[in-house]
Amino acid sequence: MNNIEKIQLGQNGPLVSKLGLGCMRMSSIWGSSTPDETESIATIHEALDRGINFLNTGDFYGAGHNEMLIGKAIKDRRDDAFISVKFGAIFHNGQWLGLDLRPIAIKNFINYSLTRLGIETIDLYQPSRMDGSVPVEDIIGTIADLVKEGKVRHIGVSEITADQLRKANEVYPISALEIGYSLADRHIENDLLPAAKELGIAVVAFANTAEGLLTGEMKAPLAANDYHNHFSRFQGENLAYNLEKVEVLKQLAQNKGYTPTQVAIAWVKAQGDNIMPLVSMSRRSRLPENMEAMDIVFTPEEMNTLNTTFAIGAIRGGTYLQR
Numbered sequence: 001m002n003n004i005e006k007i008q009l010g011q012n013g014p015l016v017s018k019l020g021l022g023c024m025r026m027s028s029i030w031g032s033s034t035p036d037e038t039e040s041i042a043t044i045h046e047a048l049d050r051g052i053n054f055l056n057t058g059d060f061y062g063a064g065h066n067e068m069l070i071g072k073a074i075k076d077r078r079d080d081a082f083i084s085v086k087f088g089a090i091f092h093n094g095q096w097l098g099l100d101l102r103p104i105a106i107k108n109f110i111n112y113s114l115t116r117l118g119i120e121t122i123d124l125y126q127p128s129r130m131d132g133s134v135p136v137e138d139i140i141g142t143i144a145d146l147v148k149e150g151k152v153r154h155i156g157v158s159e160i161t162a163d164q165l166r167k168a169n170e171v172y173p174i175s176a177l178e179i180g181y182s183l184a185d186r187h188i189e190n191d192l193l194p195a196a197k198e199l200g201i202a203v204v205a206f207a208n209t210a211e212g213l214l215t216g217e218m219k220a221p222l223a224a225n226d227y228h229n230h231f232s233r234f235q236g237e238n239l240a241y242n243l244e245k246v247e248v249l250k251q252l253a254q255n256k257g258y259t260p261t262q263v264a265i266a267w268v269k270a271q272g273d274n275i276m277p278l279v280s281m282s283r284r285s286r287l288p289e290n291m292e293a294m295d296i297v298f299t300p301e302e303m304n305t306l307n308t309t310f311a312i313g314a315i316r317g318g319t320y321l322q323r
Contacts, residue, residue, distance in 0.1 A: 004051035005294065007276050009124070010175035011200035013154055016082045018269070019294055020054035020204060021047045022280035026069055027062025034062065035282040037069060043284045044073040048080045050287060056178075056204070056278055058086035058128060059113045067116035075118060084124040084204070085113050086158055086178070101127055101134040103142040110151055124176060126156030130164055140171040147172070156204070162195040169199050176202045178278070183249070183267055183310040184210035184233075184242075185319075190312075197274055206278040208265045211319050213242060216250045216260035233317030241316050248309045252302060262289060266296035267306055 005018040026040035044055065055074075057066045067085070074081045087109040090097045106127075113122060125146065127139055146152040157168050158178040168174050177196050179188055185207065196203050209215050211228060218228075220239045228234040233242060246260070253263040268277045279290045298306070 004291070007202055007274065009154060009202045010173055012173075013175040013202070014082065014123075016054045016276075017052045018276055019052055019291065020056055020084075020276050020278035021052050022206060022278045023055055023057045023066055023070060023282075024061050025280045026282045027066040029061070034065065037072075039284070040069055040282050041073045043282060043287070044070065045077075046284050046287055048074075048077060050291065052287075052291075053080060053082045054084065054204075054276065054278075055081050056084045056086075056206075058089065059109055059116075060087075060089045060091055060128075063091070064112070064116050067113055071116055071118040078119060082123045083117060083119065084126070084156065084176070084178075085117075085122050086126055086128040087113065088127045088129070099127075099129065099131045099133065101130070101139050103134075103138055106139070106142045107146075110146055114151065121150060122152050124154045124156045125152040126158050126176070126178065129159040130157075136164055136167045137171050140168045140174075144172040160192075162191040165192065165195050165199070165201070169201070174199070174201050176204050178204040178206065180207040180319075181205035181268055181271075181275075182208050182210045182214060183264055183306060184213055184315040186310070186312045193272070197272065201274070203272070203275045204278050205268050205275055206280070207319075208268045208277050208279060209261055210264075210315070213315070214246060214249060214260055214264040216246060216253070218243065218246075231317065231319045233315065233319050235317065238317040245309055245314060248305065252305060256296070256302075258293070258296060259289065262293035262296060263306075265290065265293040266298070267303075269294060270298060270303070 006015040007018045008015055026035055028034045055070055057070055088099045088101050090100050125143055143152060143155050154175040155172055156176040157174055212218055220243060222228055232238055249260050253260045265277045
């Protein structure tokens with residue numbers, strides 16, 4: 001079942017599945033327990049069987065666990081998978097400490113990733129974000145050297161500004177920009193998305209449901225131990241106000257015969273031919289519904305309703321996407 005729509009990464013890059021599989025939730029996140037590895041590997045296998053070949057991970061997901069898991073899953077299927085790896089984020093005991101984007105660190109990170117994944121070349125390698133501590137030219141230049149060494153095929157970037165994107169692309173052709181994008185988080189439409197389109201760079205859009213806000217399953221108030229409480233979007237009056245907006249999404253989804261999550265994914269896909277929804281999942285049962293979302297078509301009236309209800313700034317409060 002390999003008839004899934006394709007997207008090109010960069011102006012002369014490879015064709016990959018238009019729906020990406022985010023593997024982050026296959027490892028422990030936010031202090032949660034590690035999901036069943038057998039099911040996670042089976043999910044990757046079924047995704048590959050269905051034509052979803054873009055697998056997204058980070059060397060800091062589960063302190064390397066995620067890469068090792070993917071390595072097990074693709075051991076005999078390397079040619080079926082396109083591996084995207086983020087690097088640079090430093091954690092200790094589950095706490096974010098910052099970034100290390102020094103060239104010497106990048107050259108260290110890549111070898112550990114290759115070993116954990118059990119492969120010789122990473123298809124797409126990208127800094128998880130930029131913090132200004134190291135010049136963009138030095139970061140991208142170092143990855144370009146890794147391309148020459150055969151350790152990396154294509155270069156990506158993640159969570160950066162339009163100016164940084166242009167600067168990076170001047171150093172070496174950037175194939176993909178990974179960034180949070182959803183009905184609730186549309187600020188990148190002002191300058192970053194236009195810059196990516198102008199430069200011919202594919203957009204790998206994660207957080208399509210805005211940390212669960214757009215699933216239609218969230219209710220106020222949240223449990224005291226819910227990690228969402230850390231973000232202003234999910235606190236007090238902000239959450240109540242935002243959930244009123246979500247009611248419009250829920251009604252539209254119901255009228256179309258889909259779930260709010262499916263509509264949220266479909267909206268992201270509909271924003272451009274160069275945009276790939278990146279959906280995190282760790283269970284095979286999620287694959288059919290997420291793939292079905294890629295076939296949803298909106299009427300002009302439906303699109304207008306969504307764009308008006310969720311105009312830029314319509315959702316109150318922020319999430320980690322703006323940190």
